[in-house]
Each structure stands twice: as structure tokens, then as C-alpha cells.
Amino acid sequence: MALLEVTQLSISFLQYTKGSRQQTVTVMENLDLAVNEGEIVAVVGASGSGKSLLAHAIMGILPANAVYSGSIRYGGELLDEHLLRQYRGNEIALVPQSVTYLNPLMRVGSQLQTKLDGKAQASERKGLFKRLGLGEHVNRLFPFQLSGGMARKVLVSTAAHSRSRLIIADEPTPGMHPADVAEALSHFKQLAEEGCAVLFITHDIEAAIQIANRVAVIYAGAVVEVAPASDFQGEGEQLRHPYSKALWQALPGNGFIPIAGSQPSKSMDLQGCLFADRCMSAVDSCMSKQPEPRQLRGGTVRCLHAT
Amino acid sequence: MRLEGKGIGWRYGNGPWLFSDYDIAIQPGESVGLIGPSGSGKTSLGRLLAGYEKPLTGEVSVPGRSPNHTGYDPVQMIFQHPERAVNPRWSMARTLTEGWSPDAPLLDALGIKDDWLRRYPNELSGGELQRCCIARALGPNTKFLIADEMTTMLDAVTQAQIWHTVLEIASKRQIGLLVISHDHLLVNRICSRIIPFG
Numbered sequence: 001m002a003l004l005e006v007t008q009l010s011i012s013f014l015q016y017t018k019g020s021r022q023q024t025v026t027v028m029e030n031l032d033l034a035v036n037e038g039e040i041v042a043v044v045g046a047s048g049s050g051k052s053l054l055a056h057a058i059m060g061i062l063p064a065n066a067v068y069s070g071s072i073r074y075g076g077e078l079l080d081e082h083l084l085r086q087y088r089g090n091e092i093a094l095v096p097q098s099v100t101y102l103n104p105l106m107r108v109g110s111q112l113q114t115k116l117d118g119k120a121q122a123s124e125r126k127g128l129f130k131r132l133g134l135g136e137h138v139n140r141l142f143p144f145q146l147s148g149g150m151a152r153k154v155l156v157s158t159a160a161h162s163r164s165r166l167i168i169a170d171e172p173t174p175g176m177h178p179a180d181v182a183e184a185l186s187h188f189k190q191l192a193e194e195g196c197a198v199l200f201i202t203h204d205i206e207a208a209i210q211i212a213n214r215v216a217v218i219y220a221g222a223v224v225e226v227a228p229a230s231d232f233q234g235e236g237e238q239l240r241h242p243y244s245k246a247l248w249q250a251l252p253g254n255g256f257i258p259i260a261g262s263q264p265s266k267s268m269d270l271q272g273c274l275f276a277d278r279c280m281s282a283v284d285s286c287m288s289k290q291p292e293p294r295q296l297r298g299g300t301v302r303c304l305h306a307t
Numbered sequence: 308m309r310l311e312g313k314g315i316g317w318r319y320g321n322g323p324w325l326f327s328d329y330d331i332a333i334q335p336g337e338s339v340g341l342i343g344p345s346g347s348g349k350t351s352l353g354r355l356l357a358g359y360e361k362p363l364t365g366e367v368s369v370p371g372r373s374p375n376h377t378g379y380d381p382v383q384m385i386f387q388h389p390e391r392a393v394n395p396r397w398s399m400a401r402t403l404t405e406g407w408s409p410d411a412p413l414l415d416a417l418g419i420k421d422d423w424l425r426r427y428p429n430e431l432s433g434g435e436l437q438r439c440c441i442a443r444a445l446g447p448n449t450k451f452l453i454a455d456e457m458t459t460m461l462d463a464v465t466q467a468q469i470w471h472t473v474l475e476i477a478s479k480r481q482i483g484l485l486v487i488s489h490d491h492l493l494v495n496r497i498c499s500r501i502i503p504f505g
């Protein structure tokens with residue numbers, strides 16, 4: 001059984017348009033994803049596709065005007081407000097995406113130390129600081145005194161300790177130097193080998209395929225493909241969905257080839273496949289109905305044409 | 308007509324010097340990469356060149372910068388964390404038009420949608436915000452652009468798209484680019500010259 005199981009997750013925002021008139025904007029629809037113990041599942045995809053929202057939904061920290069439906073299960077139990085309160089920051093840890101999640105008025109050292117931390121955690125963190133190349137003096141700094149890369153490392157060290165059973169890492173590596181990225185990744189890998197489940201949200205596909213077992217590709221709030229990490233190679237022939245291929249071929253090291261257009265915003269109420277208007281092989285049937293996920297070559301894909 | 312830093316030095320408080328007696332020059336229309344480890348002072352160097360701070364030693368010379376830093380600066384900087392570069396209480400429409408009014412083709416090229424303009428920064432993703440920050444910085448009087456990890460938070464397709472747009476505009480208007488990044492592959496792709504830093 002999967003440790004974390006997200007089924008049919010939909011998220012929408014309630015917005016004021018004019019005066020007291022409100023409208024609902026759906027940003028994620030029927031997302032399914034599961035992470036097993038000891039497994040790293042990378043979530044890659046377009047910026048603004050809802051990767052962070054997924055993390056926030058799991059942690060129960062969506063903004064007040066968000067409405068969500070579907071279910072999130074942790075170890076078989078429905079992860080509700082009550083259960084979250086028990087596990088959050090304890091068994092379930094979040095590596096937040098942005099430096100703004102640090103308290104600007106607290107020194108780094110004192111905000112990393114939570115009430116639950118004992119000596120073991122403190123020495124573990126010390127070791128992690130050393131591995132990531134953060135000096136002892138960083139503990140005494142305030143967040144504004146950290147550089148972008150240093151702040152990332154501090155954020156990584158907030159969650160990556162052995163108490164965690166599930167780590168949601170939301171873009172933990174951008175802005176870090178390659179050597180430090182490798183160090184952070186190997187630390188996540190090590191935690192996974194010890195039985196921790198890691199949901200690794202990133203757009204750094206190269207980093208993702210280094211450590212992940214499976215890679216989920218998100219586009220416009222839907223998982224369009226789940227593939228074994230080893231399928232990301234060569235020209236991307238092994239990949240199932242056209243968006244995954246485009247993503248792979250747009251890497252600076254591969255082809256740096258952009259595709260035209262941009263991700264649809266869900267408020268437009270699309271009937272058909274979300275990727276249809278940018279897809280080379282789209283036909284009429286793609287416009288009428290959104291393809292359901294189906295199994296293909298050891299992965300899943302939401303595309304009519306994938307072979 | 309180049310952006311030039313001569314013998315510039317910077318440190319925070321009484322801390323160690325991040326760099327001292329450092330020389331750098333960027334010609335109009337060229338694209339220069341700056342690569343170095345985190346915390347080595349790349350962003351601080353960018354801030355000095357963009358005029359956010361005055362260097363402790365040496366000087367920065369920019370053609371067309373007003374003596375008391377009023378009005379639209381010819382050196383625009385795009386930051387690594389867009390959510391910290393915009394006013395959280397301003398709508399995107401107000402943020403976008405702070406320096407100039409971006410025209411429709413530019414907004415289109417950067418993939419900025421009309422309905423974003425009514426939203427507030429916390430209702431946009433990092434990537435969407437960054438596109439707005441780029442549009443804001445590409446005013447007609449921009450002569451140099453400092454891109455500090457500009458596309459680090461974007462997916463590969465969007466990154467390629469945005470860089471193709473920015474490079475096209477830069478070459479058309481002869482804007483000089485300083486690309487601060489950790490991504491060797493990206494910098495090799497887009498820069499004609501690479502400066503190792505720190």
C-alpha cells in the first residue's frame with residue numbers, strides 16, 4: 001500500500017471579480033498520484049501547473065480562498081486537519097519553495113530548532129550543514145543575510161532529518177551550486193533508502209532522474225504521464241506524452257527547443273486534452289474529450305496517441 | 308557606451324570582502340555569463356552594477372544613468388526570487404506598469420495572460436510572476452539587463468521560450484546582458500563570453 005495516496009484531487013480558487021461578485025477558478029482537476037515507502041517520486045512540469053499547490057494541499061496550507069475536493073491518504077488514513085496537526089513537522093515534513101517561508105525576524109539556528117528536536121536532531125543538522133557546505137556561523141544569521149543558494153540549503157536542512165517518514169520537497173535545489181545540489185540529492189536518496197517516502201517537486205529534470213524511481217509530469221493541473229526515471233534519455237523516444245518529450249528536448253543540454261504557446265489557464269474551461277493546442281499530432285478527437293489515464297509500457301499516460 | 312565597474316569592492320558590515328578591486332565591462336548587445344558558487348557575491352555584484360547600492364570602493368559607470376538615480380534606470384535587474392521583487396499589495400496590472408506600459412506583443416511573447424493582470428502576486432506561480440518581472444524590466448530605455456538566475460524557477464520549455472524572446476529583443480535593441488547562473492549548460496547556450504566568479 002502506498003504511504004501517500006492522492007486521488008481525484010481538484011483545487012479551485014474563489015476570487016472576487018467586481019464588488020462582491022465572486023468567481024471560481026479551477027487550477028487542478030482530478031489529479032492522481034501515489035508515493036510508496038522508500039520511493040522517490042519526482043513531480044516535474046510546467047511552471048504554474050500546480051506543483052506547489054499539490055504540496056500545499058498535502059500539508060494543509062492552501063490559502064483561505066482555496067476549495068479542494070478528492071482525497072489525500074497517508075498510511076491508509078484520510079489526512080484531515082486533525083491528523084495533519086499530529087504529523088505535520090513531525091513525520092511529514094515540507095521543504096518550502098521560497099525563502100519567504102523563513103521568519104525574517106528569527107536567526108536561522110533558532111528557527112530550525114523546533115520544540116520536538118532533541119540532541120540527536122541537533123547533531124544531525126550539524127552534520128547536514130557540514131555536508132551542504134554551510135558554515136557554523138550561518139546559525140547566527142538572519143534570513144536577509146543569506147544568499148539565494150544558502151537559503152535553499154537552510155530550507156533543505158529544515159526537513160531532511162531521519163524523523164521524517166514523508167518529505168515533500170518543493171523545488172529544493174534551484175540556485176544551488178552543482179556540487180551542493182549533488183550533495184542535497186544524495187541526502188534525499190539516503191533518507192529514501194532508510195524507508196522515507198519523498199515527493200520531489202522540481203523542474204530540474206536532470207536532478208529528478210538522478211534520484212527518482214518514478215517521474216510524474218504535470219501540465220495545467222493534471223498528471224499527463226508517470227514514467228520510470230530511466231525513460232528520460234536520448235531524444236526522449238521512450239517518453240509517452242508529447243509534453244514530456246517537449247520538456248526533455250527544451251533542456252539547454254539537449255536541444256533548447258521551445259514550443260510555441262503557453263499552458264492554458266483552467267478558467268477557460270477546456271473540453272478536450274489540455275495540451276491539444278500546442279500538440280503537433282492533435283486531431284479532432286483530442287479537442288472533444290480529455291483522455292483518461294491509461295497504462296502503457298510500465299507507466300501511465302493521458303494521451304490518445306501515445307504508443 | 309558600455310556598462311563598466313572599475314576597481315569595485317563590496318562586503319557586508321565588517322565581514323570578509325566578497326570581492327575587491329574587481330573590474331567588469333559589458334558591451335551593448337553582448338551576452339556575458341557569470342558563474343560561481345553560492346554566497347560568492349554574484350548577486351551583490353549585480354546589485355552594484357544596477358545601482359541598488361553604491362560600491363564601497365571603485366565606481367560603476369553607466370551611460371545615461373541620471374546623477375541622483377531618479378527615473379527609469381538604463382540598467383534593469385531581474386532577481387532570482389520574483390515574489391520578493393514585487394509589492395504584495397499591488398495588483399499585477401499596477402506592478403507591470405510601474406516603469407512603463409508593456410505592449411501587447413511583448414506580453415504575448417512572454418506568455419503573460421490578460422486575466423493575470425487582475426490578480427495579486429500570491430495568486431500567481433513563481434514562473435508567472437517572473438514573466439511579469441521580465442516584462443517590467445524590458446522598457447524602451449533599458450540598455451543593460453542583469454538576469455540573476457532569471458529562469459531558475461521555470462520549467463525547461465518556458466525557460467527556452469523566455470530566453471529566445473529575451474535574446475531576440477536584446478539583439479534587436481542591442482541590450483547588453485549579464486547572465487548570472489549556476490547552470491553551465493544554459494550559460495554555454497546563450498552567452499558569448501563567460502566570467503568565472505569567486
